Amino acid sequence: MNRFWTGLFLVFFSSFGLQAQEIHPLRTQKIFEKPTDTLQLETSGINPFYFEVTDSIGNPIPSNQYQVNFPKGKMWFVAQKPTQKIVVKYQKFPDFITQSIQVIDSSSIVSNEAGVDKIFTFNNRKPGAPTKPLEGLQTSGSIVRGVTIGNNQNAVVNSNLDLQISGNLSEKVGIRAALQDNNLALQNGAYSQRIDEFDQIYLEVFSKQWNLRGGDLFLENRTSRILNFNKKVQGLSASFQFGEEDNQTQVMLSGSLVRGQYARSTFIGAEGNQGPYKLIGNQGELFVLVISGSERVFVNGVLLQRGENNQYIIDYNAGEITFTSLFPISSEMRINVEYQYTERNYNRLITYNRVKHQREKWYIETNFYLESDSKNQPLQQNLSPEQVQILQNAGNDPNQMIAVSAVEDAYSENKILYRKTVVNGVEVFEFSTDATETLYQVRFTLVGANQGNYQLLSNQAIGRIYGYVAPVNGIPQGDYEPVIRLIPPTKTQMVQMQGGYQPTEKTQIKWDVGVSNYDANLFSEIGNENNHGVAGILEASHQFDKKNHRFQTTSSWQWVQQNFRPVERLFSIEFERDWNLTQVQGNQSLLQFFVEHQFKKDSSTNFILNRYEFQKLDFSESYSGQKHRFFLQGKQNNFTYTSQSSWMKSTGSFSNANFLRSQNQLRYRLQKNWVQLGYQMEDVQEQNNATQALTALSQRFHEVSPSVGRGDTTKVFVNVGMVWRVNDSIRNQNLQRVNQSYTYFLKSRILQKDQQQLSWFVHYRDLLFADGITPKQSSLNSRLLYQDQYFGQLLQNTTSFENTSGTIAQQEFTYVQVEPGLGVYMWIDYNGNGIQELQEFEVAPFPDQANYVRIFLPNRNFVPTQVNRFSESLNFNPQKWKDKKGVLGTISKFYNQTSLLVERRVLRDGNRFDLNPFASGDDNLLGLQFNFRNSLFFNRAKQRHTVVYTFHDLKNRSLLSVGSQENNIQSHQLQYSHLVQKTWLLQLLSKTSQQDWITENFALRNFTIQSWQVQPKIGYLWDAQANIDLFYEFQQKNNQLADFEQLQQHRIGLQANYIGAKKMVINGEFSYFQNQFTGMANTPVAFQMLEGLQPGQNLVWRLLVQKNLTDYLDLNINYQGRKSETSQTIHTGSVQLRAFF
Incomplete structure (x- = not known):
């Protein structure tokens, strides 16, 4: 009972948290940003009693729009698939339930009564039985081909391929494939925090000696520092292997079209701003489409991990990166992002070929890389002769293009x-x-x-x-x-060779040399004398032992000519900062010497110099630097100590510099408890040679971080600490104190069980400035997650809260026309001026009208915000009392499900933190998503006197470049159903709702619609395969603003369903509408009230026929029609064939 009251306290009074990703620890939630025709949820079975499909705001998708194969964990849409995000919630069966365990193949067992003197031949298939495509291979997915026609649109061909294959074609040859193709228009702008599409689409045939692959390729070379790259491309590759292990030759050939171009964005974090931060292209493009999975994010030289529970998430479509609340951003963070983005100015070809021969003691390898634009095949820019002439005269100067x-x-x-x-x-x-x-x-x-x-x-x-x-x-x-x-065509070419020789087990020699040819403008010959460059590396290492000590020494020399152009970066991500380089030019020489020490076995000497490095860097006559690095570690009783320190001194043509840095950590551990003290410092002092004054690059900081903790960070733990940091920068030509910061943090995982979780993260930071003028800056990031069950699963609860700071874009968008049926929106020229204005687009109610998609444009204006996210899911399930009598037995017939999601974005106001996600004030409100739903069931999942009452409250507010837009919907719905004599199903639906549209700059789109609806329905069930429903619906709608439009709608209809014994499904519906509308019909409010229909009499009908032609082939026929008093009859039909694998 104490745990129950503790849980309730955390649910309703907690102030920090994390948005939950799953409603229940045993249930799964999958989000499909762009759902395909067929969705493979699991490879094993799922529970049919815990399955729900909703749209992005939680509205259930009718079950007659899709079918589910629960044993195979697969669902598919029988009509038109959704064009926007859907959410699928389900419960997976444990593997031991769905797994088939069999010691002997039962089809090969012969009865002992059949006689032992006979010869049996086993045929797995009857003569003439149909064969399944790709039989013998492990396959999943489907192929869909269809056509949509109508008298209000042109014919549109629909195709969809979603197929995975694996297995063996023969004893020595295998195959792998992942194929997907979809010709439907895509909606851009969705956040790719989850990637549901395939990362790679390919077909691969292989054996032990060779490999052939076509489709998406991942070309990579990480064994060479000269030719260091990775590319996601589309093309063909072949690799072969000859000889034995001690005398082996490897050959790899590839040719492809480049999907992306390498780019790098470098910026300093904004204090207390988690993002989004915009990534740009190499030519300054504000809008880039980042190739999924190609990014690498570094902060202060440390590589981060993607994910909601890691350090960052990324919107690949918009090219924006956002850091999670678990990784607070400050103004002291140097952020470097490497990525590939789609760049389609020209057809770009790439070839990468490699030959390697390896013997027992030596190897040699040659690589050839070519990436070149086809200058006579421009794509996005159609160059005129005058523009080509401009590029020819510009040389390599972008200011002339x-x-x-x-x-x-x-x-x-x-x-x-x-x-x-x-x-x-x-x-x-x-x-x-x-x-x-x-x-x-x-x-x-x-x-x-x-x-x-x-x-x-x-x-x-x-x-x-x-x-x-x-x-x-x-x-x-x-x-x-x-x-x-103008964007010029470019070419990057490199020939690289590397090799190694190992005369003994303890001695090794390596070399690496490359010649590059980079042409920044293939149209121009100007400056081509600077296209070629050379780089080389020579390295030798030796290991030797002395008593109980083992030493590893390494020496290397690296030379890079000034005009050498690598495919990607040649050095570490912060190489320039480590050496205090700005715009140094010339031929580069880097000499390095490392010595590493370790004990061969345990020693009484616990504190040692683990590694020492000496480096000398020269750039022709303009720069010379030396660096010393020390790595120490030690252990004494319960104390552990680690230290990394370095000192760099450089002299240059314009300045001299000293750079000292150190990172240290001392920890004392006693059983499960620990106390830790960290210290970091940097001191960079650069003097101008002419004036002897310190330059703006000079800076210094000291940081002390004490903390205490208990437990294991991989399980249950708690860690509390603080960080104190002081920063010095140039003021009045001297290093002076500019600010200091105090950071306090809590990291914990207090509960970690199958049915219980409780984790809490808090990070608070104050930045104080020494000038006495600049105000203090405070930032807060927090996240809490709590999951628990009470009274034997009677109550199931999931609570999360998250607080962070960031920015919100004043989003700009446009609409692009596509083929009818492939879009989402339609255009209605409300004012008759012939100009497509943003307020004139509506969500199309019928497929033949859906011929526009919304495309988000690059953002330039970002507004600072503070974000609160709160979610709550509470289920009351008294099924455990179903065998009880009296009050408990009555209560067991009820079931209640409550869900709440709030995301509130307010204008950041100094150091004020608005932690209340339910605050009513909207003066600073910039964005809001509020979704509350409560459903109370009586006799749930039964057929007698079943009652469901649902209350739904939805609020949505967004900030657009044309002003803010708000949409509020509140509804009460009561459903009743009862089965009479097993053949008559009586249903009654009653609903009241109010919908508010509030737009800042479009007065015609401001309205408040109050509606009341009642719908009785009577259904006759012939058997389990066929039923027919007769229904009547009445709706009363009134607009409470402006012209006070009114609608009285009468609807009568007939609906029939048939599931044939021969694997046929027929579903049809016919509806007659009588719309008595008062007001102007060609307005946004009329469109919302009439839901795309016209005043007066309307007829709407549809028919869906699905036939399983074979075990693996389906035929779908979908027909829709409508007629109004003022329009001709509109017919739309589609035919689809779907093959399953």
Whole structure:
């Protein structure tokens, strides 16, 4: 009982936490951002009694829209698949239930009564029995081919491939494949915190001596420092292996199209800002699509891990990285992100080939790498002869690669076009919708404040509209110009050789040399004399023993010519900072000597110098530096000590520098408890040779971090501590105190059991400035997760809370037209001006109208925010009392399910922390997601007097570039069903709701709709395979704002279902609507009230036929139609064949 009251206290009064990923520790929740036709949930069986499919806001998806094969853990959609995110919640059966265990193949057992003098032949298949494709291989997935036609749209071909294959083609040849193809338009802008799509799509055939692979390839070379890279590409590769282990030759050949280009973003963290931080392209592109899984994130030189429970998450579609609350960001963090992004300016080809021969004591390897754009095959930029000439004359100077962007184009309502006109004797571009004029498609580039002659006039259409503004006294008044930066085709080529010789077990010699050829502009011959460069590494190591000591010495020399261009970085991620390099040029020489020491066996000497490094770096005559590094470790009784220290001294043409750093840790451990003291420091002092004054690169800090803890960090533990840090920087040409910070933290996992979890993380930081003017900056990050069950699973609870700081984008978006049925939105020209404006797009109610998708645009404006996330799931299940009588027996017939999700983003206001996720004030509210649902069941999952009452409260507020937008829905719903004489099913649904739309700048989209609905239904069940339903529905809707529109809707319909014994499913519905609407029909509020129908009489019908032609082949026929008083009859039909594997 004490544990129960403790749990309730934590549920309702906790102030820190973590958003839960699973409702129940034994149940699974999977989020599909872009669901395919068929979803493989598990490879084994799942429980049919705990299965739920909802949309992104928690609304259940009707079960007649999908089918589930529970034994195989697979579901598929029988009608049109959802175009937005869905959530699937289910419970997986334990493996020992679904696993088939068999010692002997029962089909091969012969009865002992059959006679022993007969010869038996075993046939696994009857003569003439149909064979299954790819039989004998382990397969899963499906192939879908279909066509959609209608009298309101053109024919559209739908295809979907989702197939995985593995197995053996013969005794020595195997096969692996993961294939996926989908021609449906995709919605960009979703966060890829979970990746449900395949990371690789490929077909691979292999044996012990060779391997052939086509599709997505992962080309990588990490054995060479000269040619160090990894690429995700699409193409073909072949590898072969000859000879034995001590005399072996390996050959690898590949050719492919490049999916991505390597890029690196470097920035300093903003104090208390978890993100998102924008990643950019090599040409300064604000919008990049990052290839999934290609990123590597370093903070202060340390590699981080992706994931909600790790350090960061990333939106691959938007190119934005956000750090989790478990990894607080401060202004002292240097963030480096390496990634590949899709760049489609030209067709780009890549080939990587390798030959390696290895003997017992030596090996030699040759690599050839070529990555080149096809300059005569531009993709995203259609170069004119004038633009090609500009690139030819520009050489390698990007500032010369600027061209006028105007291109003559035909009029289209889907485009923003301009005409030429003259203002004050200057020819300028002016927005126009006159189809009789000569029109141009113009791209505008942001050139800086008061550097251009155009400014943004409107962003409320599907594209931005710019206008000319005349200069004042010769000073430009705009920020944009009608020009574009041309992207030149490039080529990167390298030939690299490496080898090694091991004369003895303790001596080894390695070498690595490469020649690069980098052309930054294939159109121009200017500057090509600087395209080639050479780099080389020579390394020798030797190991020797002396008494109880073992020493490993390594010496290396590295030389890099100034024009050498690696494929990726050549050195460590913070090489330039470690050597205090800025813009040093010249041929580079790096000499290194390492000695490493360890004891051959336990020794009484506990504190040792574990490793010493000496490095000498030179850049021609302009720079020379030396570095010493020391690594110490020790142990004495219960004390452990580690230390890493270094000292670097450099002299250069313009400055001299000293760089001292040290990291130390002392820990005392007593049983499960420990006390720890950490100390770090850096001191960088760079002097200008001419003035002897310290430069701006000089800085210094000291950091002390005491902490105490108990337990094992992999299980149950608690760790409490603080960090004190002081920072010195240049003030008045001297190193002076600029700020100091105090950080307090708590890390814990208090409970860790099968049915119980409790973890808590808190990180609070104060940054105080020494100038007495700058105000203190405080930041708080916290996360709490609590899961428990009470009274023998009578109550099941999951609670989480998270608090963090970050930014929110003033999101810009547009709509792009696609084939009918492949989109989500439709356009209605409400004002009749022929311009597609953002407020004129609606979610299409019928497939033939869905011909637009929403595309999010690059963000430039971010607003600082504080974020609170709270989630609660509480289930009351008294099934344990079902055999009781009296009050407990009555209570056992009830079941209650409560869920709550709140994400609240408020404007960050100084050091004030708004920790209440339920605060009512909205003055600083920038974003809100509130979703509360409570369902009370009586006689759940039974057929007699079943009652369900559901209360749903949904609030959504978002910040857009066109202003804020808010949508609130609150509803009460009561459902009753009862089976009479096993053949008649009586159902009654009653619902009241209120929907509020509030938009900041679109008055026509502000409305409050109150509605009341009642729907009686009577169904007749012929048997378990067939039923027919007759229903009537009445709805009353009233708009409480503006023109006070009203709707009375009567609907009568017939619905039938048939599941044939021959694996056939037929589902049909016919509905008649009588809409008595008062108000203007061509308005957003009318569209919402009528739900896409028209005033007056409407007919809507649909028919779905699904036939299992064989055990692995399905036929789906889907037909929909509608008719209103003011429109012709619209027919839409689709035919699909789905093959299962």
